[in-house]
Amino acid sequence: MSKKQSDNRYTPASYKQANSSGSAAKSLKSKKAMIISLIAVVAVAVIVVSLVLALWKEVIPSNIESTRPDGETSSLDISNSDFKYTYADAQNLQYPLTATSWTKxxxxxxxxxxxxxxxxxxxxxxxxxxxxxxxxxxNNTTNPGYPVADSENSRxxxxxxxxxxxxxxxxxxxxVASxxxxxxxxxxxxxSITxxxxxxxxxxxxxQASSDYYAVRMENISTAGAWEQYSFYIEGAKNTSQTLYFELGxxxxxxxxxxxxGTAFFGEISCEKISKGAFLxxxxxxxxxNEDGFYIGHTFDSSDAEESDQTLTRENEFGTVDLLTYEEYKQQFEFLPFADDENxxxxxxxxxxxxxxxxxxxxxxxxxxxxxxSYRLSVWVRTENVAKNTGAYIYLFDNTNSAAASKTTYFEKINTDEDIENDTFNGWTEYQFxxxxxxxxxxxxxxxxxxxxKNYAAGGVIPSGTLYIAELALFEIEQSDFNGTSSSSTIKTVDLDQTFDTDNLISNPSFNIPLNNSGLETxxxxxxxxxYVSGNTAIGGNGTLAPNxxxxxxxxxxxxxxxSLLGELGIGENDFPLKDDDARSVLMINNKVKTSAGVQSASISLSANTFYKISVLAKGIGDAVPYVYLTDGRNVLSGYDKAIDGTAYAAENEEEGNGYVRYYFYIAVGSEAKTVYLELWLGSRNATEEQYVQGIALFxxxxxxTITEEDYMKLFGKDVDxxxxxxxETVLTSSDFDKESIIMxxxxxxSSFxxxxGLDYRYFEAAETDDLELVRKQAAKVKNEEDTEExxxxxxxxxxxxxxxxxxSDGNLLEEGTYLIDFExxxxxxxxxxxxxxxxxxQNPVEDDSGNTDTTEKEPINWIVMSSLIVTTLMLIAILILLIRKWKPRRKKANG
Incomplete structure (x- = not known):
């Protein structure tokens, strides 16, 4: 056997031929199975994603803010100022055409x-x-031509x-902006004008009304057939923008x-920003x-502030300081944003x-x-050749409230515009306090x-350059002008108002803040x-009002x-408190006829379990008797409605003198916070006609x-126990009571004064749980059968x-309550x-969860979608397992 035949990796050609069709069929079948499996996986994945998307809910913010910029509130340009845009009037395209943005x-x-x-x-x-x-x-109208040569416009x-x-x-x-x-x-x-x-x-x-709406006009215009330019130089108002309309007639x-x-032609209207110097x-x-045509000026600055009698003059100078007249300055720089003034x-x-x-x-x-x-301190400055990271500093110092002058407020690193010709104020900037x-x-x-x-640290760099200062002035202004002004990069607001006592809970306690700006003459x-007057139902009166x-x-x-007003009233400086709080003012109630009138303070909030002292100075002129009350707004809690009989009490260091008496209310608040009002009257707040009085009372x-418990109990001559x-000295005395009993x-x-x-709410308005604790303690005292008293x-x-x-409400005992003692x-x-x-x-109830009343709304669960998602996921897992089992033997066989 040849080597190829004995090699177990060798396949005879005859075998290959015999089995080629079977192998091809098996391979095709495997490919189809693979494709079907992949399609199934993709299908399942699509289903899963679709279900997830179906379950997902977009979270919509509760507050959505638009990012669209606000629209323009004003415009410098006059719309269609060149008459380029027209529209057909009743579909008539004949000349003359109707101009858009212009109204006949x-x-x-x-x-x-x-x-x-x-x-x-x-x-x-x-x-x-x-x-x-x-x-x-x-007929026979000659072409007037266009007033500006080489202009692309012709209308x-x-x-x-x-x-x-x-x-x-x-x-x-x-x-026109401010x-x-x-x-x-x-x-x-x-x-051909006549x-x-x-x-x-x-x-x-x-x-369409009369001439009241004309700010400024130029009239009697007759140019004899020539084009002439007419210009308005306008100054905007100090603090507000001004809306204008241009009229041709x-x-x-x-x-x-x-x-x-006759006939008049108008063309090429322009509107441009200029500097104050150009306006002046x-x-x-x-x-x-002038050589350019005709012009007229107009200002919308109607401020009528009067310059103060106090004159500010230079006292100390540092560095090189010299003076220039306006004319000398203009010879060098031409433009100056100030009116010509010889001085x-x-x-x-x-x-x-x-x-x-x-x-x-x-x-x-x-x-x-x-x-x-109020006051407005104004100064104009300009810098020249000063480095951008430095500049001028303007300080306002308070010389009164510290041994060394304290800096009240200031402007820093002032560096003005160098383009003195085109800048609105020709390089100058006004700074105001x-x-x-x-x-x-x-x-x-x-x-x-x-x-x-003003003061540099060692090694600090002092800027070089030039600083110009002009138009320094102090003006007296209305308080409403101060109230309507906000601080900015060129304006500082300074409120020098000092509160008499920062701990005082009464608003406007020294009667120096007016309700409005009526002035001092009244x-x-x-x-x-x-x-209020007596009888007013708003304060619990019977509705029969005193003369008012x-x-x-x-x-x-x-x-x-x-x-002058004091003289008219017959009141002198001796009728003001000897120990003045520097407010230099009092509250006066002057009943010119027999009546009963008083004022009520803003609400005063007294916290629970806290001690307070409330007081006020009062004085009657002549035989008049001031009345002082502490109320809950409708009912009197405590008060003084007659002349003091006997000795008047004065707390330590409170000798006011000049006939004034300080009236005191000492209060111990219980477990319930209170809202009270201080009321000052001339005549009783519940006076009848026979009790009406005439005269003057001052407050x-x-x-x-707040005061401490020690200070409060000291008034009774006792310690906190x-x-x-x-x-x-015993100032207050209370009725006998047993602190270990339920105070009903x-x-x-x-007081002997x-x-x-005095008002003591601690025991009557005790916390219910505290009174329940007193019952428990008393129950603990019963030791045996002989403790009959306990x-x-x-x-x-x-x-x-x-x-x-x-x-x-009928006086019957309720059947249930949180701490109702129901012992059978x-x-x-x-x-x-x-x-x-x-x-x-x-006292210690066991928490019961059965009464849980949580009504928080929850998103309902879509069980159909959830179950479909679970089944689909299981199908996906099953397909993946089948694929793994199918391909794992093939890999082993291929690697075998």
Whole structure:
């Protein structure tokens, strides 16, 4: 046998031929099985993915915010200012065409006026415009041409009056932003004009009303057949944008009978930003002519702030400091954003070394009270050749409230625009401090300006360059202007208001904050206090109101520095508290007729298990008697409604003098937090007609703050355990009670002083669980059958406990309650242990989960889909197992 034949890997050719068809069939069958298996796997996978997608729910956020930017609220451009866009009026394409974004005034009479857009291109004019105008009665009109040479545009607006009349057209709105400067220009050409002539105007409304809506206009325009440009130089308002409309007209009848006949053409309207310097150079009050045409100026800045009498002058100078007049500055830089002023000067600070450079100014005083008056300190600066990472610093220092002046606020690293020609303010920037005075003290402030920081650390780099300072001014402004101003990169708001006591829980306690900005010349209503008259149902009255006609009652803030008003009232400085809190104001109630009036504070929140002292100063002028109450808003909790009889109590260091008495309320709050109100009256809050009074009462320095339990109990001459203290003045006395009993009534607290009142809610308003603990402790005291006294006390406590917490409105005992003591057996020594166990279980109930009321909504399970998913997954696993079992022997055979 040959080697090939003996080799077990050798297959004879005859065998191959005999078995070739069988092998091919088996191979084909295996391939088909494999393809079918793969298709099954893919199908199952698709089913699984489909089921997963079916089960999956998209989580949609509860709050979806749009990323779309907000729309424009204002626009600098005048829409269709070149009259390029028109639309067919009633499908009539004849000239003149109707311009989009322009509105013909209602007063225009179509039979007298022909108006609209015409095209000045020679081919269009000669081929169609002349024909169309002739068809409408306007013959032999010469092409006016376009006012701007080499312009791609050729359309203009025409108004032609065949009779003496008036016609005009109004643009859509455009805006002048706050502190923005614009130049709005239009070209005008008139032909064969008689009468008043053409005009151009800026309006603040698109209303058809009279001249009230004309901001500025140029009229009597007659160009004798030539194109002339008319320009408006506009200054925006200080703090708000201004909406405007551009009007073109021929003849005027809205604000005067000034008709006109002839034809006027208007073209190429432009609107561009300019600098303040350019505005000032062209701010003419009347129509003025220059080499470019005609112009007029107008400002929307209506601020009427009055400059303060206090003058700020330079006191100290550092570095190289010199002065320039406005004219000297303009010779060098041409543009200056300030009105020409012969006395105007500019401080120039130059630093070429490593020394500090700057100026300080004389201090100025901001006086209280902050009624209807605040301040605006303004200064303009410009930097030149100063490195970008450095700049000027402007500081405002408080010289009053510290031994060394404290920095109140400041601007840092000021580096202004170098493009002085195109910048809105020609390279200058205005920096402003809005200052609200303190209510409690006069404060002295100082302005300091430096090129670089005031104080540098060792090794710090002081910037070189030049700093210009101008237009430093202090203005008195309305308080509403301060309230409406927000801090920004160029504005700082400074509130110098000082609170009398940061722990005081009463709002506006010293009566120095007004409800509004009525001014000092009148009695101003206080903020956070509400005026009532007796009988008002809002405070629990019977509905019969005391006299309250206008002029009957004068209630509000009275300021010490208002000498004229004090004189009218017969009140002097001695009628203000001797120990002043520097607020320099009191609350006055002046009943000009017999009535009863008072004010109620804002709500005062008293926390549970806390101790408080509430007090207020009060004084009656002449025979008037001030009334002081502590209420829950409707009912009096405690109060003083008569003149003090006997000695008045004064806490340590509280001798106010000048006839004032401080009235006190000392309160111990129980387990329930309380809301109370302090009420100050002239006349009883529940007065009848016979009890009405006339006169004046003054109040000041209301106060409410927490005190310690030790301080509260000290008023009773005891320590916190109720033990007497030695050498302590007893201010308050309470009714006898047993702290180990269930207290069924509010404790009565009295005082031998006519200006001290006490309220103790600790025991009557104890926590229910605390009272239950008292019952448990009493049950523990019953030791044997002989403890009849303790057992009787226990029975009384159980009865009182149930009555205190579980009586219905009819006085009947409820059948169930959280801690209702429901013991069926009669209490005696034999069952005392059983009762103790019952109390323990009542205090410590076993948690019962059967009452779980969780109603959280859960997503329902789709069992059909879930079962399909499980079956499909099992099918997939089975197919994979079959494939593995089928291919594993083949691999072994192939490798064998």
């Amino acid at each position: 005034r209602d007063s225009v009479v179509d039979s007298d006026t022909l108006m609209g857009v015409v095209d000045t291109k020679e081919d269009e004019w000669n081929g169609k415009v002349v024909y169309d105008l002739g068809q409408k009665g306007l 203009i607006f025409m108004i032609s009056n065949a009779e003496e009349t008036a016609a005009s057209v109004l643009s859509s709105s455009f805006s 502190s923005q400067y614009l130049k709005v220009s239009v070209w005008v050409k008139t032909d 009468g008043h002539g053409a005009y151009v105007a800026l309006r603040t409304s698109d209303s 021929l003849g005027q009848t809205e604000f005067a009978e000034n008709p006109s006949m 150079n062209n701010n003419a009050e009347e129509k003025t002519e 105007g000067s500019i401080t120039r600070i130059t630093n070429v070394s490593d020394t500090k450079a700057g100026v300080t100014y004389s201090s100025f005083t901001v006086n209280p009270p902050s009624i209807n008056k 809005y200052i609200k005075p303190s209510n409690s003290q006069a404060i002295e402030l100082t302005l300091e300006i430096y090129l670089g920081m 009695v101003v209503r206080p903020a956070n206090w509400t005026l 006609a206008i002029g009957d009652i004068q209630a509000g803030l009275l300021f010490k520095n208002n000498s 000041d320095q209301a106060y409410c703050a 109720g033990e007497p203290l030695d050498d302590v 009534e509010q404790l009565t607290v009295t 006519g200006n001290v009142s 057992l009787a006390k226990l029975k009384t406590m159980v009865e009182n406990f149930n009555k205190k917490y579980y009586l219905d 057996k009669e209490l005696n020594f034999e069952n005392i242990q059983e009762f103790r166990t019952y109390l323990y279980e009542l």
